[in-house]
Amino acid sequence: MAGPSGAFLKHLQSGTTSVCRCWGLTRVDGMRYGFTDHDCTLAFAGWSFKAGTGLTARALAQATGLSVDNSEAQGALSDLSLTESDIVAGRFDGASLQCWLVNWQNPVERWLQFSGSIGELRRAGGAFEAELRGQTEPLNRPLGRIYQKSCTAVLGDASCGFDLQRLGYFFEGQVETYSDEGQFTWNALEGFEAEWFSGGRLSVLSGEAKGLWGAIKRDRTDSTGRHITLWEPLKVPLQPGDLLRLDAGCDKRPQSCRLKFNNFINFQGFPDIPGEDWMMAVPKSTGRNSGGSRR
Numbered sequence: 001m002a003g004p005s006g007a008f009l010k011h012l013q014s015g016t017t018s019v020c021r022c023w024g025l026t027r028v029d030g031m032r033y034g035f036t037d038h039d040c041t042l043a044f045a046g047w048s049f050k051a052g053t054g055l056t057a058r059a060l061a062q063a064t065g066l067s068v069d070n071s072e073a074q075g076a077l078s079d080l081s082l083t084e085s086d087i088v089a090g091r092f093d094g095a096s097l098q099c100w101l102v103n104w105q106n107p108v109e110r111w112l113q114f115s116g117s118i119g120e121l122r123r124a125g126g127a128f129e130a131e132l133r134g135q136t137e138p139l140n141r142p143l144g145r146i147y148q149k150s151c152t153a154v155l156g157d158a159s160c161g162f163d164l165q166r167l168g169y170f171f172e173g174q175v176e177t178y179s180d181e182g183q184f185t186w187n188a189l190e191g192f193e194a195e196w197f198s199g200g201r202l203s204v205l206s207g208e209a210k211g212l213w214g215a216i217k218r219d220r221t222d223s224t225g226r227h228i229t230l231w232e233p234l235k236v237p238l239q240p241g242d243l244l245r246l247d248a249g250c251d252k253r254p255q256s257c258r259l260k261f262n263n264f265i266n267f268q269g270f271p272d273i274p275g276e277d278w279m280m281a282v283p284k285s286t287g288r289n290s291g292g293s294r295r
Contacts, residue, residue: 027092028091088235202247205242
């Protein structure tokens with residue numbers, strides 16, 4: 001973090017201070033929330049920080065080098081700020097957060113003390129506790145290319161390059177039948193091959209659960225209709241008429257990349273990498289000497 005400005009330091013050294021904390025939270029879907037522990041609403045840098053939201057912070061542990069900054073924030077759940085239903089739905093997971101120490105008499109004089117993201121959120125008794133993770137936290141995660149036969153890309157991302165808006169690779173329609181176990185049923189879902197959406201994604205486009213999504217475990221058809229089952233049920237109940245989107249599934253195999261998506265040029269796996277028992281293979285005058293499994 002950059003240090004405090006000269007004007008802010010001068011205010012702190014004056015002997016009579018008027019400082020408060022301001023928090024700016026931005027969810028992954030773009031929604032922004034501003035909080036302050038001051039008794040009046042403050043505004044600066046395009047933010048509006050509401051008073052009386054009950055958000056407070058514990059001591060912030062910061063260090064030089066690559067050590068991870070960490071802290072916790074506590075606050076009250078309310079319909080005007082963070083609601084329990086939104087936390088349960090995961091809408092605040094991974095949200096970015098900034099914390100300022102501000103001279104409330106002159107908000108131009110401020111100090112950005114923390115910038116990071118929301119980690120684990122806990123709730124109990126009408127209140128919540130949020131773990132704050134600094135910008136160096138991602139450096140603790142293992143990164144790098146994985147060498148494996150299956151593709152490492154996510155369908156539609158930059159490394160895959162496939163356009164999911166292409167006709168025939170998505171379906172949009174209203175909820176017909178939905179169970180709390182995460183199964184959806186359509187009486188009419190024509191024009192798509194069997195298991196076309198297995199391994200794909202279901203996104204909610206309207207209603208109370210708008211913005212939520214789930215990974216599709218199974219796509220099967222029987223005499224009662226087309227059944228789409230999620231790995232985990234959505235955390236917000238759906239209502240009849242809610243609009244959903246289904247994206248085609250990818251099983252990460254080279255055959256599917258070539259035949260289903262015609263995108264083998266962007267395949268991010270290594271289909272010809274030798275198997276684990278390649279050292280036991282011996283050349284023969286008959287058969288394939290590909291280095292693959294002998295079984």
